[in-house]
Amino acid sequence: AQSVTQPDIHITVSEGASLELRCNYSYGATPYLFWYVQSPGQGLQLLLKYFSGDTLVQGIKGFEAEFKRSQSSFNLRKPSVHWSDAAEYFCAVGARGSQGNLIFGKGTKLSVKP
């Protein structure tokens, strides 16, 4: 069965510092992979997605993620965090050929120190 693990429940970083949020997935083939961000009281917004091809994916707001098949990982990174990046981040996996149903991780809450 598909599953997504986000090992870090809560991360705090200083403004201007780099960020890496971890995501590991379990799936028998190459899945679709997504990162969504949820600001307090808001819905989910897509940051980036991986379908195929280049394993380094660029997204909005200066985020990027790298698909590593050997490690079943899809970690999200940002070189310099801004206070406005404080939010909850969700990794999700979708099965190719499915009805597009997504399996979400439990999320990582990011706090940013001034």
Next chain:
Amino acid sequence: NAGVTQTPKFRILKIGQSMTLQCTQDMNHNYMYWYRQDPGMGLKLIYYSVGAGITDKGEVPNGYNVSRSTTEDFPLRLELAAPSQTSVYFCASKEREGHMGDTQYFGPGTRLTVL
């Protein structure tokens, strides 16, 4: 282009009451989804629809019903509200699966409390 809209934003129900959460999208998407989000648990799929007249169960369908009479609307019905249904509910939609498909667009959510 409003995207995915949900009403109401907040609701408090008493145990045993019923209500319908509304979801509308104006992007002509065939696929629509209902998720619930519990604290610390991520999102769980309740029901989904691949087009008007076609619905199917997701991971946690018990206690809910859906219908899809039009492409735009996908209401979620709670018949006998229970405290376990206290959650934030998100509706989402996406285009038919294709080369650049599989991006789900989410509504702002409905926060439901059952007392």
